[in-house]
Amino acid sequence: MITSARTAVGIAFRTAPGLTGGYALIMLIEAVVPIAATWLTKLLVDGLTGQGSAASLTSLAIGLAATGLALAVLPHVSLFLGSQMGRAFTTRTTDQLFTATLRFAGLRRFEDPAFHDRLRLAQQSLSMGQGIVTGILGTARSAVTLIGMIGSLAVISPVLTGVVLAAGAPALVAQLRLSHRRASMMWDIGPAERRQIFFGELLASVEAAKEIRLFNAGRFLHTRMMTELRSANAAHRRMDLKELSAEGALSLMGAVVAGGGLIWAVVGAGSGAMTVGDISLLIAAIAAVQGGLSGLIAGIAGLHQNLLMFDHYVAVTRAGPDLPIPAEPSPMPRLQHGIRFSDVWFRYSDDHPWILRGLNLFVPAGADVAVVGLNGAGKSTLVKLLCRFYDPQHGSISWDGVDIRDVHPDELRHRITGVFQDHMQYDMSARDNVAIGFTAARDDLGRIRRAADQAGIEGVLSGLPQGYDTLLTRMFLSEEDKTDPSTGVVLSGGQWQRTALARSMFRGHRDLVILDEPSAGLDPEAEADMHARTRGQRDGRTSLLISHRLNTVRDADLIIVLSGGVIAEAGTHGQLMALDGGYARLFRMQATGYQDHAAAAS
Numbered sequence: 048m049i050t051s052a053r054t055a056v057g058i059a060f061r062t063a064p065g066l067t068g069g070y071a072l073i074m075l076i077e078a079v080v081p082i083a084a085t086w087l088t089k090l091l092v093d094g095l096t097g098q099g100s101a102a103s104l105t106s107l108a109i110g111l112a113a114t115g116l117a118l119a120v121l122p123h124v125s126l127f128l129g130s131q132m133g134r135a136f137t138t139r140t141t142d143q144l145f146t147a148t149l150r151f152a153g154l155r156r157f158e159d160p161a162f163h164d165r166l167r168l169a170q171q172s173l174s175m176g177q178g179i180v181t182g183i184l185g186t187a188r189s190a191v192t193l194i195g196m197i198g199s200l201a202v203i204s205p206v207l208t209g210v211v212l213a214a215g216a217p218a219l220v221a222q223l224r225l226s227h228r229r230a231s232m233m234w235d236i237g238p239a240e241r242r243q244i245f246f247g248e249l250l251a252s253v254e255a256a257k258e259i260r261l262f263n264a265g266r267f268l269h270t271r272m273m274t275e276l277r278s279a280n281a282a283h284r285r286m287d288l289k290e291l292s293a294e295g296a297l298s299l300m301g302a303v304v305a306g307g308g309l310i311w312a313v314v315g316a317g318s319g320a321m322t323v324g325d326i327s328l329l330i331a332a333i334a335a336v337q338g339g340l341s342g343l344i345a346g347i348a349g350l351h352q353n354l355l356m357f358d359h360y361v362a363v364t365r366a367g368p369d370l371p372i373p374a375e376p377s378p379m380p381r382l383q384h385g386i387r388f389s390d391v392w393f394r395y396s397d398d399h400p401w402i403l404r405g406l407n408l409f410v411p412a413g414a415d416v417a418v419v420g421l422n423g424a425g426k427s428t429l430v431k432l433l434c435r436f437y438d439p440q441h442g443s444i445s446w447d448g449v450d451i452r453d454v455h456p457d458e459l460r461h462r463i464t465g466v467f468q469d470h471m472q473y474d475m476s477a478r479d480n481v482a483i484g485f486t487a488a489r490d491d492l493g494r495i496r497r498a499a500d501q502a503g504i505e506g507v508l509s510g511l512p513q514g515y516d517t518l519l520t521r522m523f524l525s526e527e528d529k530t531d532p533s534t535g536v537v538l539s540g541g542q543w544q545r546t547a548l549a550r551s552m553f554r555g556h557r558d559l560v561i562l563d564e565p566s567a568g569l570d571p572e573a574e575a576d577m578h579a580r581t582r583g584q585r586d587g588r589t590s591l592l593i594s595h596r597l598n599t600v601r602d603a604d605l606i607i608v609l610s611g612g613v614i615a616e617a618g619t620h621g622q623l624m625a626l627d628g629g630y631a632r633l634f635r636m637q638a639t640g641y642q643d644h645a646a647a648a649s
């Protein structure tokens with residue numbers, strides 16, 4: 048927690064030193080003005096009732112008026128400075144939080160529910176982080192005022208001072224415990240709140256709208272969302288009730304102390320032991336000490352809770368890398384010899400079954416290698432390991448003899464391009480959807496068009512209402528067409544597939560091309576066209592093609608059949624057919640299907 052406080056204050060001073068310094072100064076002035084006002088009131092009352100010097104009445108009145116002016120103006124100034132500082136702080140911490148997520152080179156953290164809970168709380172805490180700085184300064188202000196008021200009260204009644212302070216101690220303990228409980232409740236209900244957000248987004252998502260309507264599943268998802276919301280609400284209500292009962296009891300105790308003090312003062316004034324000014328000071332001081340004490344306690348409790356939440360931000364931004372990155376990475380050579388998988392064992396976690404069980408494979412540089420196998424055999428996993436999204440538990444993958452764990456992941460990925468099976472459809476413009484493949488060349492529209500042309504989608508994209516600036520989504524309005532609700536288009540599945548291919552081609556010449564089911568979902572003509580185009584992309588480079596359509600892999604230099612976590616068969620199409628194993632069986636099955644179709648059609 049101390050680390051979180053230090054981090055938040057450090058960020059505030061580094062981000063907006065002037066604003067934060069100005070805010071601290073105003074807070075200090077705000078702290079001493081009430082003390083000055085209380086003493087000026089006492090001196091003025093004594094002067095007016097003839098119990099003190101009347102000579103300086105005018106200056107006392109001017110002084111009191113000045114404190115009134117300060118009390119009227121300063122809160123607005125501090126509010127303004129506080130919100131400016133808050134915005135600067137949130138901008139900086141948002142930047143740092145998402146920069147931190149980019150540092151995770153692998154995928155493991157993004158598949159960990161606990162990490163998502165923490166990330167959500169860290170996001171929530173971004174605005175609270177600013178509350179930490181204002182909370183620390185506000186608490187310091189309350190403390191200064193309180194000390195001044197306690198001093199003033201002690202001048203008149205040390206006993207009463209002790210009673211008021213003793214009444215505040217349980218409040219402080221109670222508030223700290225409550226804030227601790229609230230922070231742990233936020234962690235406990237995190238998963239329910241995330242599920243509620245998930246169901247809410249699903250109900251509003253265009254991607255899910257078709258299935259939800261066809262299957263009439265809206266009510267079901269809506270009920271799930273409301274159940275999660277109600278369970279989170281119930282936890283909040285239990286917490287609110289605890290706070291209500293604790294705070295009610297503490298307020299009652301404060302009122303009893305204040306009432307007792309007032310009666311004692313009036314009795315004292317009746318017996319002539321106190322001046323009227325003393326009584327006015329006493330009343331103001333009791334109220335201020337109690338108010339200050341409860342303000343201070345609430346401030347400390349709020350600060351405590353904000354710090355507990357900000358711990359999540361600190362944890363995410365300081366989390367170590369999810370993949371070990373060598374301090375001095377080896378240079379990444381141009382692929383000239385080949386990629387070797389040596390005795391690779393991999394599973395997604397200790398609780399999951401082994402996907403690869405001692406896999407050995409050599410992909411020669413310049414070769415066209417096809418990977419086939421049944422659903423779930425581990426073909427995409429093989430590709431993910433090659434991109435180093437995960438590290439294998441045993442064995443190694445080497446690139447021209449260099450273990451890929453010894454090079455920087457960015458360098459490795461710089462040499463790779465491709466299309467994933469679950470490629471992205473970005474709710475952005477056509478230009479950005481292609482340019483994401485190599486953002487450094489985003490402004491090169493000629494290169495974007497060439498990539499689209501190679502992927503066979505140029506005609507479609509340039510024919511869109513705003514050409515390449517057309518949004519490929521109906522989720523947002525483009526900046527240029529804010530007033531035109533018809534802006535944005537929806538591409539077909541095959542058109543998206545070609546756009547993903549254009550994205551991979553836009554990267555230009557890379558050593559390795561990975562194509563994981565690039566033609567799934569295409570009609571036979573489009574599939575043949577896509578394969579002709581990807582063959583062009585692969586020409587002279589090393590490529591890995593994953594496909595269930597065996598007619599598309601028969602020209603490969605090497606076909607490997609993945610089964611049971613190892614390579615069950617390997618060879619050219621001719622060799623595998625001659626082997627008459629699993630590949631030959633699957634190939635004949637698909638070929639028979641085509642012949643049956645052809646016979647039925649004729």
Ligand SMILES: Nc1ncnc2c1ncn2[C@@H]1O[C@H](COP(=O)(O)OP(=O)(O)OP(=O)(O)O)[C@@H](O)[C@H]1O
Nearest residue numbers: 158395399402420421422423424425426427428429
């Ligand atoms: N992120 C993950 N976490 C846990 N298990 C996973 C993960 N990704 C894949 N798996 C599991 O690993 C196994 C292999 O999956 P993979 O996607 O590599 O198979 P595939 O051969 O590409 O299958 P398909 O032909 O269906 O695309 C499957 O049993 C799958 O459930």
